[in-house]
Amino acid sequence: MESTRERSIWAWGWRDKFPDEAARRGLAQMVQIMVPGVKPAPRALPAEPDVPSSTLAVPDALASFASQAPRDRASHARGRAFPDLVAGFAGDYAAAPDVVVRPRDADEVARVLDVCATNNWAAVPFGGGTSVVGGVDSKLARGNRGAVVSLDLSALVGVREVDATSRLARIGAGTLGPALEAELETHGLTLRHYPQSFEFSTLGGWLATRAGGHYATGPTRIDELAHAVSLVTPRGSLETHRHPGSGAGPEPQRWIIGSEGALGVITEAWMRVVPRPRWRASASVAFKQFEAGVSAARALA
Ligand SMILES: Cc1cc2nc3c(=O)[nH]c(=O)nc-3n(C[C@H](O)[C@H](O)[C@H](O)COP(=O)(O)OP(=O)(O)OC[C@H]3O[C@@H](n4cnc5c(N)ncnc54)[C@H](O)[C@@H]3O)c2cc1C
The missing domain is CATH 3.30.465.10 (Uridine Diphospho-n-acetylenolpyruvylglucosamine Reductase; domain 3)
Incomplete structure (x- = not known):
C-alpha cells in the first residue's frame, strides 16, 4: 500500500500538518524552558532544506535506486529523539548522509553493503527513522569514513x-x-x-x-x-x-x-x-491503591 503523502523532514507527522509561524514561536519558547541553554530561533523556512553539497559520485551499481535530493538527505539525517527535533527545528542538516538508497530486493541490499565495504563508507539501515537513541544518526555513523549511505528499506514492503x-x-x-x-x-x-x-x-x-x-x-x-x-x-x-x-x-x-x-x-x-478479535470491549476501573491496580494487571496476565 503506497502512500504519496509526505512526512515532515524532522518532526513527528505529516508535512501538510507542519506548524504555522505562531505555533513555531510557541514551540521555541517551550523548548527554551525545557532545555536550558538551548535557544532555537524560528526562522523563515527555505523551500528546500539547507544540506551541504556532497562530493560523493554515486557509483553506477547504485544509481538506479539512489537519491541525493536535499529533501531526501535531510529527512534521513537523524531520528526522532528530543535533541533530533530541536536540531531539525533549527534547520541543522550539516551531517546529512551523502546519499539515500532504496534497494528493491535483497540482491540490491547486498550490492549496497558491498559498495560501502569496498569504499569504507558507512551504511545506515533506515526503517521509519523513529529511533530515539541515535540509531539512524548519520553524524554518529560517519566517524572516520569517507561517506554515509542511508539504506532506506521503504521499497521492501508488503x-x-x-x-x-x-x-x-x-x-x-x-x-x-x-x-x-x-x-x-x-x-x-x-x-x-x-x-x-x-x-x-x-x-x-x-x-x-x-x-x-x-x-x-x-x-x-x-x-x-x-x-x-x-x-x-x-x-x-x-x-x-x-x-x-x-x-x-x-x-x-x-x-x-x-x-x-x-x-x-x-x-x-x-x-x-x-x-483478529471479533469483539472488542473496554472499561475503566478505578483502584483506591496503586498496588491493587498492579495486582489486577497481574491477575489479568
Ligand atoms: C513518539 C515515539 C514513540 C515511540 N514508542 C515506542 C514504543 O512504544 N516501543 C518501542 O519499543 N519503541 C518506541 N519508540 C522508538 C522507535 O519507534 C522504535 O525503536 C522503533 O522500533 C524503530 O522503528 P523504525 O522503523 O522507525 O526504525 P529506525 O528508527 O529507522 O531504525 C532504528 C534502528 O534499527 C536499525 N534498522 C532499521 N531497520 C532495519 C532493518 N531492516 N535491518 C537492520 N537494521 C534496521 C537502524 O539502523 C537503527 O539502528 C518510539 C519513538 C517515538 C519517536
Missing part, C-alpha cells in the same frame, strides 16, 4: 505470503505499522504489535530495536512474535529456520533481533500472527 495453518506471515522489513495491519486484515489476521510509534515505524525497525508494544499483559515484545528472519550482511545472507520449534544449538535469530543494524540488514521476516 505481506508477501500467509500460512494460515501455521498462523505465520512473511512480511517485508520496510512495511510501516498501518500498512502491515491493513494487509493482514484482508486475511482476518493481526500481528498485534502496537508501539506508540506504530504509525511511522517499520517491521524491520521493530526487529532491529527489539521493540515493545502495548498489550503488555500478553505477548508484546517483537521477539516473541518473530518466527524467522532474513538478514543480508556484508559477508553473505542468512535465513533463520522456519521449523515449528527447534532445540538444536543456539538460536541465531536471538543475535539478530535487537542488533540495531550492526550485524546486517533485515530484509523480511516470518511473523506469528493471530486471528
Whole structure:
C-alpha cells in the first residue's frame, strides 16, 4: 500500500500538518524552558532544506535506486529523539548522509553493503527513522569514513505470503505499522504489535530495536512474535529456520533481533500472527491503591 503523502523532514507527522509561524514561536519558547541553554530561533523556512553539497559520485551499481535530493538527505539525517527535533527545528542538516538508497530486493541490499565495504563508507539501515537513541544518526555513523549511505528499506514492503495453518506471515522489513495491519486484515489476521510509534515505524525497525508494544499483559515484545528472519550482511545472507520449534544449538535469530543494524540488514521476516478479535470491549476501573491496580494487571496476565 503506497502512500504519496509526505512526512515532515524532522518532526513527528505529516508535512501538510507542519506548524504555522505562531505555533513555531510557541514551540521555541517551550523548548527554551525545557532545555536550558538551548535557544532555537524560528526562522523563515527555505523551500528546500539547507544540506551541504556532497562530493560523493554515486557509483553506477547504485544509481538506479539512489537519491541525493536535499529533501531526501535531510529527512534521513537523524531520528526522532528530543535533541533530533530541536536540531531539525533549527534547520541543522550539516551531517546529512551523502546519499539515500532504496534497494528493491535483497540482491540490491547486498550490492549496497558491498559498495560501502569496498569504499569504507558507512551504511545506515533506515526503517521509519523513529529511533530515539541515535540509531539512524548519520553524524554518529560517519566517524572516520569517507561517506554515509542511508539504506532506506521503504521499497521492501508488503505481506508477501500467509500460512494460515501455521498462523505465520512473511512480511517485508520496510512495511510501516498501518500498512502491515491493513494487509493482514484482508486475511482476518493481526500481528498485534502496537508501539506508540506504530504509525511511522517499520517491521524491520521493530526487529532491529527489539521493540515493545502495548498489550503488555500478553505477548508484546517483537521477539516473541518473530518466527524467522532474513538478514543480508556484508559477508553473505542468512535465513533463520522456519521449523515449528527447534532445540538444536543456539538460536541465531536471538543475535539478530535487537542488533540495531550492526550485524546486517533485515530484509523480511516470518511473523506469528493471530486471528483478529471479533469483539472488542473496554472499561475503566478505578483502584483506591496503586498496588491493587498492579495486582489486577497481574491477575489479568
Ligand atoms: C513518539 C515515539 C514513540 C515511540 N514508542 C515506542 C514504543 O512504544 N516501543 C518501542 O519499543 N519503541 C518506541 N519508540 C522508538 C522507535 O519507534 C522504535 O525503536 C522503533 O522500533 C524503530 O522503528 P523504525 O522503523 O522507525 O526504525 P529506525 O528508527 O529507522 O531504525 C532504528 C534502528 O534499527 C536499525 N534498522 C532499521 N531497520 C532495519 C532493518 N531492516 N535491518 C537492520 N537494521 C534496521 C537502524 O539502523 C537503527 O539502528 C518510539 C519513538 C517515538 C519517536
